[in-house]
Amino acid sequence: MAHGSVATPAFIPLATKGSVRGLSSREVAELGYELVLGNTFHLHLAPGEQAIADRGGLRRFMGWERAIITDSGGFQVFSLAHGGVADEIKGRRGSVAGGAKVEVSEEGVAFQSLLDGSSRFLGPEESMRIQAALDSDIALTFDECTPFHADRDYTARSTERTHRWLDRCLAWHEAEGPATQAIFGIVQGGVHEDLRRESAERNSAAPVDGIAIGGTLGREKAEMHRVLGFTLPLLPTDAPRHLLGIGEIDDLMAGIGMGIDLFDCAIPTRLARHGTALAPDPAGRFRIDLTKSAYAGDDSPIVAGCACEVCSRHSRAYLHYLARNKDLTGTRLLTLHNLTYMERLFSGAREAIAAGRFSVYSAAVIDGASPWQAQS
RNA sequence: UCCGGGGUAGCUCAACUGGAAGCAGCGCUCGGCCGUUAACCGAGAGGUUGUGGGUUCGAGUCCCACCCCCGGAG
Secondary structure, eight states: OTTOOOOSSEEEOBOTTSSOTTSOHHHHHHTTOOEEEEEHHHHHHTTOHHHHHHTTHHHHHTTOOSEEEEEOSHHHHHHHHHSOHHHHHTTSOOSSOOOOOEEEOSSOEEEEOTTTOOEEEEOHHHHHHHHHHHTOSEEEOOOOOOOTTSOHHHHHHHHHHHHHHHHHHHHHHHHHSOTTOEEEEEEOOTTOHHHHHHHHHHHHHSOOSEEEEOSOOOSSHHHHHHHHHHHGGGSOTTSOEEETTOOOHHHHHHHHHTTOOEEEOSHHHHHHHTTEEEOSOGGGTTEEETTSGGGTTOOSOSSTTOOSHHHHHOOHHHHHHHHHTTOHHHHHHHHHHHHHHHHHHHHHHHHHHHTTOHHHHHHHHHTTOOHHHHHO
16 A cells, blocks of 8 residues: 555544544554544535645645545445434434435435535545545445345345446546555445345455445344355455444454454544443443443553553543543543554454464453453 | 522522423433444433411412521611
């Protein structure tokens, strides 16, 4: 890649709107990350791709010297219609009303801007043009994220359309896109094996540099594992595989075990802003909610033995106090811890893989060992 | 001491001329958060309306006394 290599498997922090929320780009680099994910949709609405291009592209704009991958915006447009994306994609009924007008056609997606209500349109060519202007190292093709509640017939037609969009993205990129920019296709198909197979074959046959897996992966973790289980073997082994949006620790271990190279997720940064720290606690879903009053007098660090700045200097009591007060310093500290923890988890996985003992490492992590404990 | 204003949920406050005490904000407790509409969202608990009398079918609302708080005057 033009701006550095990425050791895999890797976790990719989200910089949706051009920043890893709460941290400076220098801090993110110092944590060891080599790739962050920006978003076409958000950056198009504000400040606009032209403004970013005028400032030398997204990397220079946000002061990040390493590589950037940009999501195509398909998922975001989808979220406009469905409101609570997580609820919809996992088959729950969303609590937040969607409401925004979104019309999907063969051409692309017409919608109203959340910022000013203006009419907007995003299609394969627009998405690729914007990603070219952002000058990301890796662009994702424009797709429709199939909802859990879509029936098989809709999912089939949607996936077919996403494939036609894939061709249009590649055509635009070949004609006008930056030669240095890599392209990842996206496998859709919902939870249906035959549709996933068709989509995997379609993407594998296309001249892409990597393949991402998107769309709903089912309601339960077991179903996600099932879908990944029959999808991954269909992908070429010589190109990076990116599982979009998945980031709970047990799922990451499972995904790495199945051969996924890249993961991006809002969890470490969002949970941090909501007062929750990542921790080696399977019973607590690998989270510790520091806003709970139980931590008001807890002098221990978030995770004993964690070498991060936060755990080496601050107590749970202090972080509890900061979180209760919605103090920005608390937000930053928890973000630093969570991203440090996630990177430790992945560097541990890389070492374990190199040593041929990933299954042991993974089992230990899922069983409640910290990354450094699982390594030994 | 006098005049005025005020005591309703843990806090700050709602409740037209007396008619079932509030979808109130904050806080608290619990849930949620997975290609970020998210420093966010949802649910719940919580009141003998300062105290004691009185009028009334009915009083947070009116009357009397007292206790606190705020402002002003002496």
